[in-house]
Amino acid sequence: MMRYIKLVNFEINRFSKIYLSLLLITLVSQFAGVIIVTKSLLNDARDIMKEERLSEAAYITNYGGIDFNHIANSLLFVGPIALSAVALIFYIFLIWYRDWFGKNTFIYRLLILPTSRLSIYLSKATSIFLMVLGLIAFQIIILPMENALFNSNVPEALLSEMSISTITIANPILSLIIPSTFTQFLISYGIGLMIMSILFTAIMFERSFRIKGIIMGLLYCGIAAVLFLAPVLMEIGNFYFYPNELFGMMLAIGIILTGLSVWLGAWLLKNRVTV
């Protein structure tokens, strides 16, 4: 157990510089977004009021108040979230392949550590999952600050104040990454975990059987996708499920697929992988 924790710590440290850069980019870009977009919204509002000779009250009646939704939908706000998501998806591959390739083949050292190969597999999965949760936690921490900054920059007469929960529910990206219910959390992060374990297994196929392994990995991903979506695909046919039945089936299939992928990936790493 201690070695597993040490491995997780080691993996996180290896990615720490890029990870901290992602946090910094998110912080700077989103706060810059709040300031720049707010200024632009206020300028637009003033221009309209000037052109149409409207009072602030009339402007609110005609066009509605200025709310945080404008910020949350801006590129400066959503961009770093997308960038972090892409970086972490890329890292699912990099976390394995960087140990094999390059001048220093760290995989030699990693696979001859006196710890189970399952620990090595799980430590990589855990570190990615913790980094995802860390980014979300960071977003949850800075969102109220951004909202406060926005509220302080917009004149009270033009402001349509939103609570944090309203902001997260109203924005599709924020509602996906910051679930408002436990069920939503299970769906968002459960699917994320399942996809990561399937991709890890596909990587293990490739590392075990090389060119044949790429085909096996792609097939595995395809079969997993079809299995997971089977209840939805059945609905396209003439079957009909109640929403809770559909959810229950997809949850069960998801759990089985994740368990199978972890087992298969760790088995390949232990028995078939070649350095």
Next chain:
Amino acid sequence: MIEVKKISKNYGRKKILDDVSFTANKGEVTCLIGINGVGKTTTLKAIMGLTPYKGEILIDDQKMTKDSYEKITFIPDAPTMLPQMTIKQAMVFMSDFYTSWNPERANQLMGFFKLKEENRISELSKGNTAKLNLMLGLSLDVDYVLMDEPFSGIDMFSREQIADVFASHLIEDRGVIITTHEIGDIEHLIDKVILLDNGSVLKEFNTEEMREEEGKSVVDVMREVYQS
């Protein structure tokens, strides 16, 4: 004792190892010899569980488990630590993960090889990288050490230093399996030779018996076998 029993290995259609069997005892230096591509490195990787194979390999009568890595270590001819690490960080990593890490021996070897803790691994020369690998491997209190081409591509003085380690107390009592082309550097220290050709064991002999009974050195036997 390391027992390699009838192991076979294919890469696609190419046979790399074909029913290879031999034993390596504790306290002995066993040398795997053969021209490039005969399966020397693959044999070491199979012993370490770094490549799948058919057959059986036993370490002290037991199959390889995660705990075996506290008893046996592998020193490949490539750097095995992250390039951005300093030697000090590499040593901390080893002591974090291996209960068999011996810090006193590590310091002794650091002094012997004149390595500096603050040196970054990416900045080490080929010779110093080989010394670092050797230092990290030999600083573990293990029973068996597997070395893959420790003299490959390094200068004469570094080779001499590494050969000195073989002659020192740092190796005695351990079972060593080594693959090398530079047989001259350590010929006098080798107890047993396994000659490989096309993935099979061509000849196996005890060096002392060969010298005493037939008056031949390892190089003589190699010439006889590979040039015939």
